[in-house]
Amino acid sequence: MVLECLDTGMFNSNCYILGNNGEGVIIDSGVEPDEIISVLDKNKLIVKFILLTHGHIDHICFVDKLRDKTGAKVLIHENDSKKLIDSVSNGSIFFGLNSSFEKADGFLKDGDEIEVGGIKLEIIHTPGHSSGSICIKVGDKIFTGDTLFKMGRGRTDLSDGNEMEIFASIKNKLLVLEDKTLVFPGHGDETTIGAERVFY
Ligand SMILES: [Zn+2]
Ligand SMILES: [Zn+2]
Numbered sequence: 001m002v003l004e005c006l007d008t009g010m011f012n013s014n015c016y017i018l019g020n021n022g023e024g025v026i027i028d029s030g031v032e033p034d035e036i037i038s039v040l041d042k043n044k045l046i047v048k049f050i051l052l053t054h055g056h057i058d059h060i061c062f063v064d065k066l067r068d069k070t071g072a073k074v075l076i077h078e079n080d081s082k083k084l085i086d087s088v089s090n091g092s093i094f095f096g097l098n099s100s101f102e103k104a105d106g107f108l109k110d111g112d113e114i115e116v117g118g119i120k121l122e123i124i125h126t127p128g129h130s131s132g133s134i135c136i137k138v139g140d141k142i143f144t145g146d147t148l149f150k151m152g153r154g155r156t157d158l159s160d161g162n163e164m165e166i167f168a169s170i171k172n173k174l175l176v177l178e179d180k181t182l183v184f185p186g187h188g189d190e191t192t193i194g195a196e197r198v199f200y
Contacts, residue, residue, distance in 0.1 A: 128166020
């Protein structure tokens with residue numbers, strides 16, 4: 001399985017590229033599409049989906065360009081779908097960008113399973129950082145967006161963030177996973193569920 005992380009975008013968010021058997025999936029879109037496409041070309045991957053862990057600008061800023069260049073379908077949780085078209089709730093207005101994007105091609109919900117090149121991706125709804133935040137479990141790995149970081153978690157003071165919800169999401173949806181589960185966050189270095197468990 002191909003797994004690459006790019007973090008060279010203007011907001012230093014992590015963009016993950018997963019692939020297998022010639023098919024690929026991109027998690028978040030905060031990196032220049034040309035850089036993503038060179039990884040896809042190198043690994044001979046056709047992208048089926050762009051999965052957005054949530055709708056904040058640092059994770060969606062290149063989503064339209066990336067969809068145009070790859071033809072992939074953009075999927076997000078319905079609770080964060082409005083952020084694509086609203087520069088206030090996606091936070092871009094606070095960076096003086098006033099960015100809005102095309103609507104998503106479809107919605108993700110808790111328990112959904114997506115298959116790409118034989119890789120199974122399980123969607124886990126983890127509200128708190130935003131109400132439509134999701135994590136994506138792939139075997140013994142989990143992509144946590146801005147819900148769980150190495151030695152931290154996402155802020156909850158943005159539009160629809162909720163402190164109680166993020167604690168509940170982490171405790172009930174993430175810390176129930178095995179200690180050895182590898183965590184790939186939306187910012188910063190990877191960690192494990194076992195290493196983060198000590199903080200809760
Ligand atoms: Zn965020
Ligand atoms: Zn972020």
